[in-house]
Amino acid sequence: MGNKMMRCAVAALFIVCSLTCPALARPANADPGAQADRQSLERTTQAIRDAFGRGDVAAIVALHRPDVVKYFGGANVVLGREDLRRGLLKTFRNTKMEFVDHHLESLVFLGDTAVETSIFTIKTTPKAGGRSTLAHGRAMVVYVKSKESPTGWQSVREMAQAAP
Numbered sequence: 001m002g003n004k005m006m007r008c009a010v011a012a013l014f015i016v017c018s019l020t021c022p023a024l025a026r027p028a029n030a031d032p033g034a035q036a037d038r039q040s041l042e043r044t045t046q047a048i049r050d051a052f053g054r055g056d057v058a059a060i061v062a063l064h065r066p067d068v069v070k071y072f073g074g075a076n077v078v079l080g081r082e083d084l085r086r087g088l089l090k091t092f093r094n095t096k097m098e099f100v101d102h103h104l105e106s107l108v109f110l111g112d113t114a115v116e117t118s119i120f121t122i123k124t125t126p127k128a129g130g131r132s133t134l135a136h137g138r139a140m141v142v143y144v145k146s147k148e149s150p151t152g153w154q155s156v157r158e159m160a161q162a163a164p
Contacts, residue, residue: 034109041107041114041143044151049099052122055092061085063154065144070158096125100134112145114153119163136163 044063051059061081070078078084091097101121108115117140125132142157 037109037114037145038107040152041116044143044149044153045102045116045118045141047151048155049102053098055096057085057088057092059150060088062148062150065146065154065156068154068156068158070155070160072160094127096127098123105138114143116141116143137161138163 048060048063051063061084064081064084066081068078068081068084070084072078078087099120100123101119103119105117105119106115107117117138119136119138122135122137123132124135137160139158139160141155143153144156145152146154148154
C-alpha cells in the first residue's frame with residue numbers, strides 16, 4: 001500500500017471512529033472535569049514529594065488510603081497506613097529524603113481512579129553526616145478520589161523498581 005493510500009485509509013478510519021464514538025473526536029482537555037482531576041492529582045503527587053523533603057510523616061500518611069499496599073521489591077512490602085507510618089518514622093529518624101527529579105511517563109483516568117507511571121530520583125542523606133546518595137526508580141501508583149485527602153486523591157497501590 002502506498003503512502004497516499006495509507007494516509008487515506010487512516011483518515012477514513014478516524015472519521016468512522018469519530019462518528020461512532022464522539023468522545024474520540026474531542027481533545028482530552030475539552031472536559032473541564034478531566035482538567036480539574038489532573039490538576040488536583042498533580043497537587044497530590046507534589047504534596048507527597050514535598051512532604052518527603054520535610055520528613056512530614058503525617059502529611060504523607062494523609063495522602064494514602066488506610067488499605068494502601070506498596071511493593072518495593074522482594075519482601076519489602078508495606079501493608080496499610082500504620083505500616084507506612086512506622087516505616088517512615090524509622091527512615092526519617094536517621095535519613096533525610098528528597099525527590100530531586102520526577103518525570104511523568106503516563107497518566108490515565110478511569111472514573112474516580114488514576115494510574116500514574118513515572119521515573120523519579122530520590123536523594124538520601126544520613127542525618128549523622130556522610131555522603132548523600134541518589135536512587136533512581138520507576139513507579140506505578142494507583143490513586144483514588146477521596147474526600148478524606150487534603151488534595152482530593154489518595155494512593156491505594158504502588159509498585160516501584162529500579163529505573164532503566
